Amino acid sequence: MPENEFVPVLPYATPRFTQCPPPLQDAGEPNPGNLAYGLTLPSAVATPAVAHEAAEIILDVHCVADSLIDPALRLVRELVAYACRFTGSGEQVHLALRHDLEGALRITVHDTHAAHAHPRLAAVCDERRLDALDGVPELVEAHQGAWGFGAVRRLSTGGAGTRTWATLVHTPRRWAA
Numbered sequence: 001m002p003e004n005e006f007v008p009v010l011p012y013a014t015p016r017f018t019q020c021p022p023p024l025q026d027a028g029e030p031n032p033g034n035l036a037y038g039l040t041l042p043s044a045v046a047t048p049a050v051a052h053e054a055a056e057i058i059l060d061v062h063c064v065a066d067s068l069i070d071p072a073l074r075l076v077r078e079l080v081a082y083a084c085r086f087t088g089s090g091e092q093v094h095l096a097l098r099h100d101l102e103g104a105l106r107i108t109v110h111d112t113h114a115a116h117a118h119p120r121l122a123a124v125c126d127e128r129r130l131d132a133l134d135g136v137p138e139l140v141e142a143h144q145g146a147w148g149f150g151a152v153r154r155l156s157t158g159g160a161g162t163r164t165w166a167t168l169v170h171t172p173r174r175w176a177a
Contacts, residue, residue, distance in 0.1 A: 035062040035099040041080070043087035043112075051080040051095050058097055065170040068105055071139055072097075075166050079109045082132045086113035086162065104145060104167040114160035115151035129162075136166055143168040 028034060037058050041047045055076040059069055076095065083093040094110040116122040129149055140147045147166035 030062045032062055032064050032099045032105075035059075035064065035097060035105075037097045039095045040092050041095060043084045043089060043091050043093055045084075047084055047093065048077045048081040052077045055095075055097060062099075064099075064105060068143065068168050068170050071143055071168055072105055072107065075107050075136065075139060075168070078133070078136060079107060079164060079166065082129075082164065083109040083111040085132060086111040086129070088112065100167070102169075104169045106165060106167045108163060108165040110152060110161050110163050112161045115162065129164075133164070140166050140168065144171060145169055 035058070039051065039054060041051060052073055056069075056073055059072060064072065076097075080093060080095055083095075087093050091112045093112075096106070096108040098106045098108070100106045113125075116125055133147075133149075136147055145167040147164075149162055149164040152161050152163045
């Protein structure tokens with residue numbers, strides 16, 4: 001072979017074939033069972049309102065039960081505002097809306113405030129979190145849900161933080177005969 005002839009070097013020995021564009025994963029109509037969204041938002045004053053508006057559209061498109069819409073939107077607004085309080089300026093919070101396997105609507109937020117290693121600091125911080133979530137327990141309990149928060153070792157941004165979640169369960173009304 002002559003010295004100046006170009007020989008392409010392939011990085012992989014096996015050719016890889018892909019369909020372009022890839023097939024749709026979920027071509028079904030939106031319904032509560034396929035509700036699964038994640039939004040990354042800036043930690044800012046307007047963020048709870050933006051999250052509320054986005055969630056309202058998502059819940060409407062997926063035909064979530066009317067009895068869950070108002071409490072879900074209230075939770076979205078409160079949890080996102082709470083996450084922004086525990087996330088520094090210029091950082092981001094993450095909101096997830098999902099219909100879980102048990103049929104509950106799950107709302108999750110991630111903030112960037114990592115758990116404290118010192119037990120007394122951790123206890124004080126947990127008390128601040130509980131105070132900031134003042135209305136959440138009652139709202140969740142009224143809809144047979146659950147809630148909580150805990151440390152997250154790795155966020156999508158690379159650091160640690162805290163995940164706070166709440167669920168709401170749709171229970172159809174039974175009319176007395």
